[in-house]
Amino acid sequence: MSGWEAAKARMYDVFGHVPRPERVAGCPHCVEPGEERCLLSWPVASVEAGSLARYAAKALTTWGGVLEFRYFLPRLLECATADAFSYPDPEIVLGKLASADWRAWPEEERDAVTDFLCEWWDQTLRHHPARSPIDTVLCALAATGMDLTSCLDAWSGLDTDASIRHLHDFVMTGWSGRRLTNAFWNRDSPAHEQALTWLTGGPAAAAVEAAFARESREDLLELLTAIHTVITPRSPG
Incomplete structure (x- = not known):
């Protein structure tokens, strides 16, 4: 199983x-x-x-x-x-x-829900395309009020083709003008701040750079370059 x-x-x-x-x-x-x-x-x-x-x-x-x-x-x-x-x-x-x-709720119930939601996230990261777009999955998890740290840490590995392709989808369709575009985001929530900080505060860029250094396939290198261009602010001048 x-x-x-x-x-x-x-x-x-x-x-x-x-x-x-x-x-x-x-x-x-x-x-x-x-x-x-x-x-x-x-x-x-x-x-x-x-x-x-x-x-x-x-x-x-x-x-x-x-x-x-x-x-x-x-x-x-x-x-x-x-x-x-x-x-x-x-x-x-x-x-x-x-x-x-x-x-x-009782601990056993909380743990069962958390395990199921984390497995949904892991299942999504392992398959591209997934049944639901990655920004839908992340926003839905955030809507529960759960801490997104473990989810974002798992994504930071960028250790599969699918996880790289999901990040490309996310920054191209779920991100615009330095903001998350899914209308269901609660922009006052800790989870929204977590996702935003991960994407713009350095962790996502560092993950992309690490993946770029070890990747050799041209199609994925192109995706990583496109991601980095979007999430890394240009230096003035």
């Missing part, structure tokens, strides 16, 4: 103790009576992504509370990280973890 599959299985196991709700109450103006039946008629792992998407968009705001959210969480995260929802975006779904104050 891969690390990704093991982390997913652990999450289902850890949250398996959360009781199945009898119903999921919602705002009467937003949710039809009995609309939750399609969510509660199956084991949580078997709920169809298309049925779950509407709940994913409304969870914790106009449909259900934290208990129901914890019951559906393994399937919500599985679908969001697989880009199985046309809407809501992964950044919205993962942002609900912060709304649910997940870092105050």
Whole structure:
């Protein structure tokens, strides 16, 4: 079993103790009576992504509370990280973890969620193209309120073709005018500051220079040069 599959299985196991709700109450103006039946008629792992998407968009705001959210969480995260929802975006779904104050949950639950999210990041770095763009994944992780240090440190290795290509994508599409362009970034959050500092404060440039020194393939050298040009300010004069 891969690390990704093991982390997913652990999450289902850890949250398996959360009781199945009898119903999921919602705002009467937003949710039809009995609309939750399609969510509660199956084991949580078997709920169809298309049925779950509407709940994913409304969870914790106009449909259900934290208990129901914890019951559906393994399937919500599985679908969001697989880009199985046309809407809501992964950044919205993962942002609900912060709304649910997940870092105050029992340690076993926090660890299971953290392991799963870190495996999602590692899985993304290892494959290019990935199911979700790298700026979507990083912004979604930031939306949970988690510390991005380990994620950015892992990216700094630039030890695979995929990680280099992801960084090129990131600076070309997720970065403009010295700012992160994904509209879901909370620009007042510590995670936003972490990402910005990593990209502009020297660590990313040092990683690119180290990768350039050991790389010999022309296509990757071109990508590294393009990245360095974008993230390294020109000297005046």
